[in-house]
Amino acid sequence: MLKIKRLAIDTHPENTAFLLRHGNGYSAEQFQALRKIRIGSETSEILATLALVDESEWLAAGEIGLGEQAFRRLGLPEGAEVVIEQARPPVSLEFVRRKIDGDTLEDSEIVAIVRDIAAHRYSPMEIGAYLVACAGFMSTQETLSITRAMADVGEKLDWKSQLVVDKHCIGGIPGNRTSMIVVPIVAAHGLIMPKTSSRAITSPSGTADTMEVLANVNLCARDMQAIVSKEHAVLAWGGQVNLSPADDILISVERPLRIDTFEQMVASILSKKLAAGSTHLVLDIPVGPTAKVRSQSEAVRLRKLFEYVAGKLGIEINVVVTDGSQPIGRGIGPVLEARDVMAVLRNDADAPEDLRDRALLLAGHILDFDPELKGGRGFARAMEMLASGAALEAMERLIDAQGRQSEKFTPGEFTHEVCAPLDGRISMIDCHVIARIARLAGAPMDKGAGIDLLHKVGEQVRKGEALYRIHAQSETGLGFARDLAGEDSGYEVLR
Known part of the structure; x- marks a missing residue:
């Protein structure tokens, strides 16, 4: 039995558990075998990725540390006793392998995959494999099946009305x-x-x-x-409100892979x-x-x-x-x-x-x-x-x-204007580049960061006239955004 200790570590979106490398009665070989573990009590359980800790200031022998996500999802208080064991691979992974081979999956198989994803039984690598396989080919019926399955896992709201x-x-x-x-x-x-x-x-x-x-x-x-x-x-x-939680997990893997x-x-x-x-x-x-x-x-x-x-x-x-x-x-x-x-x-x-x-x-x-x-x-x-x-x-x-916002947010005080390189008409604005510049400035984490567009497509501008103003709440953020805007402003100006 191990006692839970909450660790203020954000491991989003994964469940991560931490154990001392020595002092818990396991050999190094056993630790290696237990990279994915089941943590549970009589009332609750989760699967988590195991990380080993060499600093005894973090954990004592007989304790298991849980990152913020794992602690919240397990739902037990600090000090509660749990047991750990090696996690078995989800049965639904076999369906993922079939999808990789090009098979069309049945409704029940897709439901099993979605439930296991929502329960955090898949690693990001396994989710990535499933997404890449689906990107190769996904039938209309499979699209309908996964939509239904994703909606059914998690909370559902009912507004008692026929028109919502x-x-x-x-x-x-x-x-x-x-x-x-x-x-x-x-x-x-x-x-x-x-x-x-x-x-x-x-x-x-x-x-x-x-x-x-x-x-x-x-x-x-x-x-x-x-x-x-x-x-x-x-x-x-x-x-x-935990609506379609499997979707949030899938998105966390889709975005880095640009799927x-x-x-x-x-x-x-x-x-x-x-x-x-x-x-x-x-x-x-x-x-x-x-x-x-x-x-x-x-x-x-x-x-x-x-x-x-x-x-x-x-x-x-x-x-x-x-x-x-x-x-x-x-x-x-x-x-x-x-x-x-x-x-x-x-x-x-x-x-x-x-x-x-x-x-x-x-x-x-x-x-x-x-x-x-x-x-x-x-x-x-x-x-x-x-x-x-x-x-x-x-x-x-x-x-x-x-609940009206008590904090007053204002545009970032650090600013830089990106100017027209020549006299002419704005023929195009690249949405993707503009979005990247705004994010480098600090948006959306810094509420006041972003871009104030001063001219749009079709407008005439003079050389040196400001096309847009970058706002940032730090010099560092402004520097990142200014550097990217210097490489590609996102605007095309034609004579």
Whole structure:
């Protein structure tokens, strides 16, 4: 028996356990055999990767240290006694090997894989092998199966309504923070829209990161239910309510490997929506030369896959293909994006028109789900909610209900302007490069870091005129971003 000791070590997303190399009655050979161990008691167990410790200041003989993730998932208090044993490989790994060989898997086999992934029984290498095999070929039926399986593992929300609307963008366009405008418009109209959003993984900000500038987003399911019952909507971080947890684990491996197939995208998005209790979904697919989807033919293929899987799951979906040729709005990064959102909701004269127009377009499509509205009236109703100030009032109520942010965030004080190399017209802005520069500046971890776009595609500029301003909250962050911008500004200016 070993006693648990909590160690303040972040090993996300893996479970990691720590043992003294000597003094626990195991030989070095046994330690090597126990690289993956089962840790358990009569009431709880987890699988974890084992790391050996040579410093006795960390652990004493008879103790097992657990990193933050492992400690939280095991759910036992410090000092509780557990036993360890060598973990057996999951049976579902045999199905992964078959997938690597090119086989099409049965529903039950995919369910077994997803459950084992969600239970953290797979190493990142094993998850990577599964993702690469699926990227090689995945049938439509397999896509449907994995979507269902991912939604079934974890929490499911039920809003006791036949009409629960949602909106999602597949991403890849910096500044595209339309959800924070769409949600209050829809809430002001009276439809139920519990919007759970992710934090940024490779982008400069996610909806949850930007909303956190204004309000608390770390809400449990009970808090969400209470807010939605009063305000018709919520803008929360989905990670707090454990929706489709296997998806979060898969994403943590997909991103470093840059695996982003249409099939995995569909499974990721729709499993989250199904688990969140959505019945009707508007999906935004931006198309552009540096977006995730780069041609109309790709957009059509992705639309059809979304429509097929959503239809089988009982989700009514409206896919909207939009312009993804350049960033949306002016701000990129949490504080700057929040500034743009509130400018649109306040109907400020200088609010970004492209952000306003896209939000109204998507909100209109969502409101068209309302059987009480005449067909095609959704857009006009969305405009009414925004122009009248009803959407702003709904947003302010939502911020108060979630908990108004006590800390005041401002744009980073360290700045650098990237200037036009010659007189001419801006012909292209590379979304991917702009996003990388903003992230190097510190976004989204540093709320005030990011980019303020001063010019967009089609505008005339003079040599030496500022194209955009980088904001950072440290000299180091500014230096990283400035260096990359010096190599590639992300802008193309033609005479």
